[in-house]
Amino acid sequence: MASQLPPFPRFVFTKFEPFSLLSGFLPAILSPDWFTHEQLTHPPSSSSSLIAYPTASRTTTRQLGNMYFLAFLVGVGVLYSSSEIKVVKNYLIALWVADLGHMMITAEALGWEGTMDVSGWNAMTWGNLGVTMFLFLTRSAYLLGLFGPDMPRIVKGAKKTE
Numbered sequence: 001m002a003s004q005l006p007p008f009p010r011f012v013f014t015k016f017e018p019f020s021l022l023s024g025f026l027p028a029i030l031s032p033d034w035f036t037h038e039q040l041t042h043p044p045s046s047s048s049s050l051i052a053y054p055t056a057s058r059t060t061t062r063q064l065g066n067m068y069f070l071a072f073l074v075g076v077g078v079l080y081s082s083s084e085i086k087v088v089k090n091y092l093i094a095l096w097v098a099d100l101g102h103m104m105i106t107a108e109a110l111g112w113e114g115t116m117d118v119s120g121w122n123a124m125t126w127g128n129l130g131v132t133m134f135l136f137l138t139r140s141a142y143l144l145g146l147f148g149p150d151m152p153r154i155v156k157g158a159k160k161t162e
Contacts, residue, residue, distance in 0.1 A: 002088060003154075005088070005147075009139075012135070012138045013092070013138075014079050017075060017135060021075065023127070024065065024068040028061050028064050028065025029066070032053070032058040032065070034050055039124055040109060040114070041110065041120050041121055041122050041125050085153070095135070100136070103129060118130075
């Protein structure tokens with residue numbers, strides 16, 4: 001259960017990450033053209049005006065937004081209701097693997113120079129790479145035990161036996 005996590009990863013995984021998932025969900029659903037347009041950074045010399053994307057692109061973007069919402073629901077469900085730290089750790093391992101895929105796909109689309117040009121990143125790239133890297137590193141540090149041990153499980157209402 002999330003209450004057994006050390007304080008920093010508990011905050012990151014139970015507060016920061018759900019908020020960031022909602023931050024991806026809402027614009028993908030409410031403004032799919034903007035969300036699609038912002039997936040890649042735009043050099044100042046390029047046209048950065050918003051265009052209307054085909055229905056298939058809008059649908060795919062909204063489906064992606066729905067997946068962000070699903071990830072939010074699964075995360076809240078696992079972290080706030082599981083009484084087993086093993087379940088929480090397995091959930092975090094699955095997200096760790098997904099973080100790698102997310103970052104690799106984004107880096108491939110941006111190319112080496114776009115990925116390394118942090119000063120040229122837009123808000124979407126900061127979400128796709130910056131936030132995901134932060135979550136990946138936090139998961140890595142937690143899974144390696146760098147935040148210290150998990151707190152002991154406290155069972156409410158348990159009777160003491162002598």
